[in-house]
Amino acid sequence: MKIRKLVLIAIAVIAAGFLLIQVAPYGRAHDNPPVAAEPNWDSPQTRELAQRACFDCHSNETVWPWYSNVAPVSWLVQHDVDEGRQRLNFSEWGRGGEGEETEELYEVIVENKMPMPNYLITHPEARLTDGEKAALADGLLVTMGGTAGASSAENESEHDSD
Numbered sequence: 001m002k003i004r005k006l007v008l009i010a011i012a013v014i015a016a017g018f019l020l021i022q023v024a025p026y027g028r029a030h031d032n033p034p035v036a037a038e039p040n041w042d043s044p045q046t047r048e049l050a051q052r053a054c055f056d057c058h059s060n061e062t063v064w065p066w067y068s069n070v071a072p073v074s075w076l077v078q079h080d081v082d083e084g085r086q087r088l089n090f091s092e093w094g095r096g097g098e099g100e101e102t103e104e105l106y107e108v109i110v111e112n113k114m115p116m117p118n119y120l121i122t123h124p125e126a127r128l129t130d131g132e133k134a135a136l137a138d139g140l141l142v143t144m145g146g147t148a149g150a151s152s153a154e155n156e157s158e159h160d161s162d
Contacts, residue, residue, distance in 0.1 A: 027074030030064040035091040039143050046139025050090060053115050053126045053136065057084030060091035065122065080116070102144045109137040 041047040056062050057080055068077040088105070089095075108114040110133060115126045128136065 021071040024071055024075075027071055027076075027078040028069060029078065030062075030068065032062055033060045033091070035060055036095070037093045038090055039093045042139050042142040045135060046143060049128065049132055049136040049139065053128055055090065056123070056126075057081050057115075057119070058088045058090055060085070060089065067122075080119070102141060105144070106137045106141055109133055109140070 038047075051059075051061075062081055064077075067073050085092075112133075115123070120127050
């Protein structure tokens with residue numbers, strides 16, 4: 001009897017805590033500012049792959065799922081979108097050092113660091129095949145003024161010389 005009462009009290013405290021955190025203001029600013037400028041995409045395929053795998057965090061065209069309104073998940077989603085837009089925003093192209101990140105952008109895609117694994121759980125459409133990842137990475141290199149395949153060729157030659 002005593003254990004049952006403790007369990008019910010614990011459940012009530014957890015439920016009250018869950019309801020209380022819903023009033024926290026962070027994580028509900030689901031704004032999508034207007035698209036100011038996009039890159040001059042090298043191909044429609046590159047844009048489509050970027051839209052599928054990157055735009056929810058790296059553009060002003062975020063699709064906000066229902067769970068982005070429920071704390072504490074809303075806090076994580078808002079943080080990821082804010083940070084993603086700050087690092088690289090395809091909707092505000094030309095306002096930051098996009099060219100400085102060319103090599104890093106290529107690497108995070110081919111090394112499976114982006115899209116983030118926790119994003120892929122709820123967005124299976126963002127999961128790219130190896131061929132799609134290579135096409136996206138090469139397409140972004142060309143879009144940003146680089147040469148497609150240059151980084152992969154450099155990496156192979158570095159590993160060959162080891």
